[in-house]
Amino acid sequence: MDRWPVVEKDLSTLARPPVVADLDAERASFTWEAARARLDGLPGGGLNIAWEAVHRHVAAHGDRVAMRWVGKDGTVVDITTAELSRRANRFSNALGALGVSPGERVFFLLGRVPELVEGVIGTLAARCVASPLFSAFGPDPIAARITIGEGVVLVTTASLYRKKVAPIRDRLTSLRHVLIVGEGELPEGTTSFAEVMSAAPDTFEVPPTDPEDMALLHFTSGTTGKPKGAVHVHQAVVHHAASGRFALDLQEGDVYWCTADPGWVTGTSYGIVSPLVNGVTLLFYEAEFDAETWYRTLQEQRVNVWYTAPTAVRMMMKAGAELARRYALPDLRFVASVGEPLNPEGVMWGIEAFGLPIHDNWWQTETGGIVIANLACMPIRPGSMGRPLPGIDAAVVRREEDGRVTPITDPDEQGELALVVGWPSMMRAYLHEEARYAKCFAEGTDGRRWYLSGDVAKVDADGYFWFVGRSDDVIKTSGHLIGPFEVESVLMEHPGVAEVGVIGKPDPVAMEVIKAFVALKPGYEPGEAMRRELLGLARKHLGAVVAPKEIDFLPSLPKTRSGKILRRLLKARELGLPEGDLSTLEPEPVR
Amino acid sequence: MNTEIETALADALGGIAPEADLSTVDRSAILREELDLDSMDLLAVYTALSEKLGVEIPESDYPALATLDGLVTTLARKLAAR
Numbered sequence: 001m002d003r004w005p006v007v008e009k010d011l012s013t014l015a016r017p018p019v020v021a022d023l024d025a026e027r028a029s030f031t032w033e034a035a036r037a038r039l040d041g042l043p044g045g046g047l048n049i050a051w052e053a054v055h056r057h058v059a060a061h062g063d064r065v066a067m068r069w070v071g072k073d074g075t076v077v078d079i080t081t082a083e084l085s086r087r088a089n090r091f092s093n094a095l096g097a098l099g100v101s102p103g104e105r106v107f108f109l110l111g112r113v114p115e116l117v118e119g120v121i122g123t124l125a126a127r128c129v130a131s132p133l134f135s136a137f138g139p140d141p142i143a144a145r146i147t148i149g150e151g152v153v154l155v156t157t158a159s160l161y162r163k164k165v166a167p168i169r170d171r172l173t174s175l176r177h178v179l180i181v182g183e184g185e186l187p188e189g190t191t192s193f194a195e196v197m198s199a200a201p202d203t204f205e206v207p208p209t210d211p212e213d214m215a216l217l218h219f220t221s222g223t224t225g226k227p228k229g230a231v232h233v234h235q236a237v238v239h240h241a242a243s244g245r246f247a248l249d250l251q252e253g254d255v256y257w258c259t260a261d262p263g264w265v266t267g268t269s270y271g272i273v274s275p276l277v278n279g280v281t282l283l284f285y286e287a288e289f290d291a292e293t294w295y296r297t298l299q300e301q302r303v304n305v306w307y308t309a310p311t312a313v314r315m316m317m318k319a320g321a322e323l324a325r326r327y328a329l330p331d332l333r334f335v336a337s338v339g340e341p342l343n344p345e346g347v348m349w350g351i352e353a354f355g356l357p358i359h360d361n362w363w364q365t366e367t368g369g370i371v372i373a374n375l376a377c378m379p380i381r382p383g384s385m386g387r388p389l390p391g392i393d394a395a396v397v398r399r400e401e402d403g404r405v406t407p408i409t410d411p412d413e414q415g416e417l418a419l420v421v422g423w424p425s426m427m428r429a430y431l432h433e434e435a436r437y438a439k440c441f442a443e444g445t446d447g448r449r450w451y452l453s454g455d456v457a458k459v460d461a462d463g464y465f466w467f468v469g470r471s472d473d474v475i476k477t478s479g480h481l482i483g484p485f486e487v488e489s490v491l492m493e494h495p496g497v498a499e500v501g502v503i504g505k506p507d508p509v510a511m512e513v514i515k516a517f518v519a520l521k522p523g524y525e526p527g528e529a530m531r532r533e534l535l536g537l538a539r540k541h542l543g544a545v546v547a548p549k550e551i552d553f554l555p556s557l558p559k560t561r562s563g564k565i566l567r568r569l570l571k572a573r574e575l576g577l578p579e580g581d582l583s584t585l586e587p588e589p590v591r
Numbered sequence: 592m593n594t595e596i597e598t599a600l601a602d603a604l605g606g607i608a609p610e611a612d613l614s615t616v617d618r619s620a621i622l623r624e625e626l627d628l629d630s631m632d633l634l635a636v637y638t639a640l641s642e643k644l645g646v647e648i649p650e651s652d653y654p655a656l657a658t659l660d661g662l663v664t665t666l667a668r669k670l671a672a673r
Contacts, residue, residue, distance in 0.1 A: 072621070136629060163627075288623065289630050290653055315630065319650045478629070510631055536610035544608075544629040 004344040007357045007380040015304075015333050018376035019245045023387060026246070030390035032424060035242040039277070048209040049216075049237040050125035053276035054088055055206060057081045066276060068255075069114050069284045070297065079114060084121070087114075087197070089204035091122025094196040098153065098177050102127035102207075105149045105217060108262070109133045109142065109156040109164070112286045115181045115193060116262055117272055119155050124215055124234070125206045131217040131229075134263025134480075135160055138543030140490060141227070143168040145219045148229050148431060150174040155193060157182050164543075211235035217431060218265045220365040221483030223472040229431035230265075230365045236425035237277060239369040239391075243425075244274030246389050247361050247373035249334045254304040257283040257297070259312060264480065265365045266338060269425070270307055274369075280305070291319035295327040302331040309339035311478040313346045313358060314509045324353035334376055336361060339479025340511040341467040344382030360385050362417075362465065364453060365481070366440065368425025372465050384464040385457075393420035394465065396457050397450060399442070405452070406445045411461040414468055418442075418450040426451060473567045475504035477512050482546055484567060490541045491516055491534055491548075496524030499557045501565040502548065505574055516548040517570050519556045526553030593667045596644065600662070603639035607632050618659040625659075640666070646673060 011018065020026045040056045042048055054066065062082035069077045079087075095106065106123045108130065110116045116132070123130040131149050133142060142164055146154065151174055156165060158180050165178070166187060178190040186192055216232040244250040248270065256275045260266035275282045283301050287293065289312055298306065316324065335350055335358045342360040350358035361373035362385035372394055374386035388394040395407035396415030408415045419426075421441065430437045444450050456468040475482045484502035491500045499519040504512030518534065520526055531551050538547035558566045572579045597613060604611045604626070611626045623633055637656070641648045646669040648656070656662040 136627070138627075159624075291650055293654060311630070315634075323650065478631070513631070532605060532609035536608075539608055539627065540610050544627045544632055549631065 004348070004382040007347065007351070007382065009357075009377075009379060011377060014376070015331075016249075016251055018249050019251060020249075020375050020377050020390075023375055023378060023390075027388075027390045032238060032391055035391065036238050036424075039238065039241060042206055042209060044205075044208045046209040047211040047234050047237065048125060048127070048206050049234050049240075049273055050088065050121045050123075051206045051209075052237050052241070053273050054081060054085050054121050055125065057276075057279065058085045061279065064279065065281045067114065067117055067282045067284050068301065069112075070286060070301070072287045077114065084118065086202040087118040088121035088125060089202050090197045090200040091119050092126040092204040092206075093200035093202075095123065095126045095128055095153070097200060098196065100126070100128055100152055100177075103129065103214060104152045105129045105131050106153040106155065107131045107133055107146055107149065107151040109135055109137075109154060109160055110181060110262065111135055111157075112262055112271075112284050113181060114284065115155070117282075117284065120268065120272055121276075122204075125204060127207060127209055127213060129214050129217050130268070131219075132263050132268055133219075134261055134543075134545070136261075136543045136545045137164070137263070138539065138541050138546065139164050139168045140541040141486065141543065141546055143171050144227055144486075145229070146172050146175060148219075148226060149217050153177045153179065155179045155181060158184050158187055158190075161187050161190060209234050212428070214428070216268060218268070218365045220265075221474055221481050221486060222436065223474055223483060224485050225436075225483075227483065227486065228433055228436060230368075230427040231429040231431055232368045232425060233428050236269075236368045237273060239423055239425035240269050240274040241277040242391065243369040243371075243373075243389055244270060244278050246375060247359075247370040248274070248305055248307055248336055249376040250275060250278040250280050250305060252279040254280040255283055255302055255331070256280045256305045256307070257285060257301070257303045258307040259285070259289075259294075259309065260307070260338075260479070265368070266307075269369050289315060291316050291323060295324055295329075298329050298332060299327045303329075304331055305334045305336075306332060307336045307338070309479040310337055310342045310346060310360075311339065311510050313337055313342060313349065316353070317346065317349050318509070321349060321353040329354055332356065335359065336373075338363065338370070340476045341383070341385065347380060347382040357382075362386070362455075362467070364455075366427045366451070366453070367419065367423075368427060369423075371419060371423070381460075381464050384460075384466050386465065387463050388465075392423055393448075394418070395450075396459055396465075397442075397444070397452070400445065403442060404445050405442045405450055408459075412458050414456055414458045416471055417453040417455045417457040417465070419453070420444075421449045421451050473503070475502070475512050475514055477504060477507075477514055478510045478545065480545055482514060487514060487516065487538065487542065487546060487548060490538055491518060493541075494534060494537055496520050496530065497534070499565060501557045501567050501570045503567050503571040503574065505550065505571075513549040514547070515550040515552070515574065517552050517554050517557055519554050593663050593670075595670070596663050596666045599640055599643040600636070602643060603636050606639070607635050613659070616659050621657050622659050622662065623657070644670060646670060
């Protein structure tokens, strides 16, 4: 842990003084009431994310470029705050015209196009619930999420609809409307997004909104069972706003680029809400990763703050720092990363490539926003996720036999990373899953109530947090959290498959890649042909990101005496690690 | 159309995205989206193509390889210059 020297900073050389000059002082003086007071609140009462992000700015800053969209073909479109507000109003009105009621869920299966931002803001203003999906998901994950979320509207493109939704449309019984963004022929059973927008008025009054009303539904994965829909409320905007200033150093007038996919929580909290609330110009860049075009974009768009992911950083590292240095980036002030721990080499590579270290931070779908971070003002300990933000009390805890937890005070001792409940963007439920929600919380022996993250970490003597691993079998790949069960279920659909165990195999670029171990039924031959059959099946149902990258065949899989497949043991064997206590293991069959 | 390149691509895809069918691909659309490849799949495809065809494919060529037409044209030029 001490191998990497601390990255010290000279704050006087920064182009803009950081929002937080001294984290300890800011933590001491911070209150959530003060953070809330920086927002306006609805004129008619309550708090609504859409109002704080867009509509409230129209009077004073209507001409400010709220969003600069850069299309795949290089097209640049500036959308002012006033224009974004009008377009979002049209969508709010369109939802009303379609008979969608407050509280009902509107799903988005879209890439980074302006309609996504207009749609999400319009949905929130109408007090409906926005739920963005990842467009690399295959039909099965999409069906599972829309079903759990009881989606009534889906906004997508004709191409995504044909590939991923049409095959499962008959399973989506809650869905009443599919709105298609873009040109071209409308698939059967869908409506043109542009048409419903043009038929709708561009003025809309945001109705009074209870800060505890459901606003966003983000899906995440557990070890077992179906995906979980984490519910966030309008109150979350207090944290979206504050954490964007603290952890990303967002300041009015900045140009800010978040590379996260809009289907993940980062794409909403920091891809849409936080930058707009904080009055920065949101660079909405449509194309996927390519090192050279990314650097050119940073240069041409004069990006000040850049929020990206470790997988992207590691792919840039492969392309070499020399390529990055060909681009002059005098406007770039702050670079941050989230998704999985950024390795120390990645932090340092930022200095080599951009003259700036990369600032790792930590949060989850459930926390709704960044809670632990390396701030602009802080020396960086490469490999550490940083320290808790103002307003956040974090610790690593030990579980006691009575079900309570005890915060660990000894430095460098491992425990489960936990947060004292009460920050505004904490999830309020897993939709329709009370028992699984309740399992995320525990009473502390210190009298406080804690949210348990499922991540194992340690805290050093100076309060820096270090990620150690997951306490469950959830796989972290390319910044996505994937539940092994979802992958195993699809492979089990193959008639030749008897047993499946899916693990995350460590990978230098993606942190982990999904690897499946398969035992076949008698009469089926393991080999390349079967491997391809299973891979094709998984990719068709799950999509590229959720499907396994590797498939191995075994005569049988290790199981507990109760028949549960031991993913941990598969992983230990894969890595050549000690296998631990095997006393509960079912004996291997003699073959 | 260059059959050597398309055969090599089909071979490469066999191990990475076996369900892919090049005959249904819109040749001027982004290949990655047409075939549902993520960034790691794409890198694996380029690496396999480089090995099968015996040509270097540096990072700076990636933008030119984005569509099936672009990929065939770019790699045909490399093969010719070999």
